[in-house]
Amino acid sequence: MDNSLPTDIVEAVARARDSDPRELDFVLADHVDLDALEQLAEHPESTWTFTFELPDHSVTVTSAGAILVDGQAENDSSAV
Structure with missing residues (x-):
């Protein structure tokens, strides 16, 4: 993780949706305490x-x- 953890999470979700992080329809801070992360x-x-x-x-x-x-x-095609 080169960025902050919240940024890494947003980027991971964007990749899972095959979209740009700026196009996501949620604000991470509305769903999780960023300070806790x-x-x-x-x-x-x-x-x-x-x-x-x-x-x-x-x-x-x-x-x-x-x-x-x-x-x-x-990059994992199998469930963990």
Whole structure:
């Protein structure tokens, strides 16, 4: 993850929808506490998983840096 975690999540959802991140029809902050996400990302030495719902998608973020959209990692054709 080179960007902030919220940016990485928006980009992952956009890829899952095969669209541009600027064209998404939701605001991430309306669905999840962005400060909480950033605080989790600051603890990579801990093992954690955070799942939340967006319109039409379930998103899971892990301490290992994985972002799963509807159970799929980027470039992964099988469910996790």
